[in-house]
Structure formats: structure tokens, C-alpha cells
Amino acid sequence: MAEVSLLNVAKTFGDTVAVEDMTMTVPDSAFVVLLGPTGVGKTTTLRLIAGLERPDRGDILIHGRSVVDETPAQRDVAMVFQQYSLYPHMTVRDNLAFPLRSPIHRLPEDEVARKVREVADVLRIAHKLDNKATALSGGEMQRVSIGRALVRDPAIYLMDEPLSSLDAKLRADLRVELKRVQASLGATILYVTHDQIEAMTMATHVGVLDAGRLVQFGSPREIYESPVSLYVAGRLGLPRINALPADLFPGAPAGARTVGLRPEHIRHGEGKPSRVVRIEHLGDQTRLHLMLEGHDIVTLTDVHTDLEPGDTVAIEPRNALYFDAAGARIA
């Protein structure tokens, strides 16, 4: 396992800027989640580290060694693709063994068999080892995909939305599994997703990308509690942070254009009266949709609330986040 750094890396495809001046360090044994909407350069960042793309500028270091001139094989990275990339003409066993039989990693066959068995047990696909890769369900295919990375002991695991195509139950299971594997192996993982639950539950560090740049890097809590901008604040938190005009409530600092209110920033009972529009009972939480002077606000309330649509609730901000006209955080 190793530390991986990107230094002022840039990559454009024709007229499209995919990654612009990216500087980031993935610490050794860290689980770093890159967060951002589609087209923000997350996947390109992974492909640059893997060596599937060549940066236009900048340097990439693995273990302090510059790898931009190395082939993907020489870089000693493992990658899980978003789409199933199993070889349909091979069995599950051969798919899992494929990396271990490559000229660079070639292991004796009994060692290969042992490792394949181990990984298959961890991912609970041992009973499918002799199936053709095409004879698996989507979830099984993706587990084999992850397994094909885990059989190796690379400098870093790169994972490109590996769970996005799975159903919710399997996703939750594999989240726990991945986190457990990472902790027990001490693996360095760079993980791309747009699912904030994956980011919050698995990451030791979260990197938020915006238009090919890293805009904030820190622990999930840091990103959640002290976002540097309204954009970052919107990446984490369910229900999503409410962005309202700063002058809606008294007490905004000078220069503030927008006030960002997460559910815990909204105190009920005092302040401005707002109308209840809708109540959503989700079981473990109850969402309250409010209307205040023409602005929609989504917040949480007591699970067993008596409120009904049409009721009035007084609300006021508490420890809210304030942003200037450009979206940068000022308080």
C-alpha cells in the first residue's frame, strides 16, 4: 500500500476540460471518496492514476515515484470499473485468477487457487466459481469485479462507482464489506461515487470535485460541518441543505448573500411563521416541507409529529452557514 499524489494534473479531451489543475494526496491506507456530480472529472482522475489516460500537464506520484511515463501494468494499481468488465469467455475462477496469472504478477498455481478461494469467500461467491461469468446476476458480476481487484495487493485500489448498478440491499452489504476489507488489509482506496451515503459511511477522507478541480478535501465530518462553499455544502446531507436569501432572517453577517440551512440549523417554535406543505414519513425520520415567503424549505421533525399540511410552524436559524455572492463560505 502506498501514498498517491497528483500534482497540478490537467487533462482535456478536445475542447472539454476533464481535469483542471488537480492537486491531491491520497494518504497511505486511507479510504478516499471523490464526490461530485456526473462529468466533473472523477472517472478521468482515476483513469489518469491508472495510466489509461496520459495527463496533459502535471505529475502523478505513487510511493513518491513519478509514474506518468509508466504503463498501467508497471504502476501496480488495481481498478474496479463502473460497468461489469468480466470476461464472458472465462469462468468466475479464471476471471478472478486473471490478474494473478499476468506476466508481471505471475504466481504459482497453488498460490493463485488459494487467493482466489480467499477472495471468493470474502465476497460470498465461492459457490459460483465454476460458473461462466455470463451466468451470474448483476450483483454477483460486480462482486467478481471487485474480487478481481482484491486478489491483488496493489499500491492503490481505484474504484469507479462499483456499487452504483446494484440494488439497495446489496449496496448496503457491500459497503460494509468493502469498509471491512479496507480496514483489515490496510488498503489504500480511491473511490469515486455520487452517492453521499457511500461517502459518509466508508470514507476516511472525502474530496469534492467541481469542474475538474478539487475544491475541498477532508474528513466526511469536516466536509459536512464546515464546507468551503455552497457547492460543497450541497454535496453532503439528506435532506439537502436549504439555500435561502440571507436577508430572510435577521442576523446575517455583512456580505452574505445566501444562508444555508441544514435540518439541524432550523429551530422550531420561534421566529418566522411558515406553512406546512407536506409531511413525508420515512420511518426512521419524518421530513417536513415548509413554505416561507415563497421559499421551499425541507427539514426534519419529530418522527411522531402531529403536524398536518396547512399548519403553521415558526422557525429560526441556529448556527447557520453563510455564503457570499460567489458561493464561498463567509461564516
Next chain:
Amino acid sequence: MSSFSVTEPSDRQKWIAGILVVGYALITLMPLIWILATGFKSSPDAIAYPPKVLFEPTLEGYVNLFTTQTRQTPEYLEANPPTTWYEEIVHDKGMVIAGPSRFGGRFLNSVIIGFGSTFLSVFLGTLAAYAFSRYRIPLKDDLMFFILSTRMMPPIAVAIPIFLMFRSLGLSDTHAGMILLYTAVNLSLSVWLLKGFMDEIPREYEEAALIDGYTRFQAFCKVVLPQATMGIAATAIFCLIFAWNEYAFAVLLTSGNAQTAPPFIPTIIGVGGQDWPAVAAGATIFLLPVMVFTILLRKHLLRGITFGAVRK
């Protein structure tokens, strides 16, 4: 049982469909059946009018196809009784076998040139198609169009320049020359067909292999080629059918050493006119390799499908 179903045809519909399919098959197979039958007819039966549907089968045509014969005096025939079944057939006509005919050699030429050019077309086509499919090549679209444009006129339109070129290069009537020519003609089809198949193979396959420690070429061999078997098989069949059946260039550029079967078969002359049973026998044998090749590869055509392994 007359349960109504939207998707399942009724028994009556199945019968009608069956009769239509069998009828169509019979019509298309008619010329083949006629050639097959003529090969087993005696010379008089082959040219009988009205045509004979029922006849006494004989291997005379096949024996004539593979041998050259000379007429002998009854005394000579008497003194040298036939020892094999084919000598007997000839003997009955007052002939003896003088030696093998040239058909075997011509047929072998067809095999060498047909399969040789098919192998070369598919081999070069696969590499070119992979490069066109995966790499950023300058003027890629123009190059692909250029490759296609080589097939925009009938190849025979350039027969005279090719004839002159072959003569000055010493390629006339050589196996190498014919293999080169058929490869050149087939290559555009091969590149275009195979590029379509290569485009269908997800890049992730090779990228995963590259990351897993394989070189580009190893990834190509271990991952791309097995996925492309279906396309390669289909392309090979098309290339072989063209090279195997090509007639015009074969007439023009070959005369002996490298002459293929198509220009040779019609020249089979028997005693006293065209020997139709021998011609039909030659045509029958000529059809076999392509049929066998197609049937062998048919399995791959169906099996190579990468169904469901990649989410689209």
C-alpha cells in the same frame, strides 16, 4: 386443443410456415440437386431429352474427372483385365487409364489460394480493425473511407493494369500473386466488418487487462480475440467464398501452375463433346470445402455472442 395464444402460432400456422419453408428450400436447392445428380449420371443420361429424373447411378463422371484415358484395341483390353473398380468402369468403354488428370492439382491450387488469402485477409483485417477501433489515428475517417473506396468499382475493372503489373513483377500464374490479389480485394470488406465487431467489444475488457499486468498485445490476444471469434468467423466465411469462387481474374492471370478450379472445371472435355457428368462431379467436389468450412464455423457464429456480460 385449441387454446388461443398471442405469441405462440397455432398448429395450422405452423404447418403453413413449414410447407413454405420446405418449398423455398427445395426451389433454392434445385440447381444443387441437379448438379449432384448429373455427377452420378452416365454421359447419355446427362444429355437425355426429356431430362431423366430417375437413372442408374454410375461413378463414371468422377473417374473421368480424376483420370486421363486412352482408347485401346480389344486385344489389349483382353490381355489386361481391370484390377480395380475404377479401371473396370473405364474398361467397359474400351478405354484404359493413362494417368491422373489435372483436376487434383487445380483443386489443391484453389485450396492454397482460397484459404491462404482468407487467412491473410482476416489476419491483416483484424489488426487493422483493432487499430481503427481503439487508437486515435489522424485522418481515421478518411482512411476508413479510402479503404472502402477500393471496393467501389468491380475489381475486374482494373484487370488490365493488374495483368500488366503481374507480368512485370513475375506474379502471373503464381500462388503468391493470386493470394495477394484476393487479399487486396477482400481486405476492405474484412477491415470494415471486423471494425464493427471490434467496436462492439467494450474497451473496459482490455483496460482491465492492462491494469492487471498485461501488455497491450497480450490483452489483445487473451481478451479481444476470444470476444471477436464470432466476427472473425463471419468475415472468414465471406472472404473464403469470394476467393474460392472468383473466376474472372483466375482466367486472366492463371493458366497452369496456379490455375484454380473455377476456370478449369468448364474446360473438362470428354471424348466426343463436353463431358457433363465429369463437369458436374467437379462442381460437386468444388462446393464441398466452402460448405464444410461454413458448417464448422457456424457454431462460432452463434457462440461468440457476449450476451449480458456488459451492461449497456
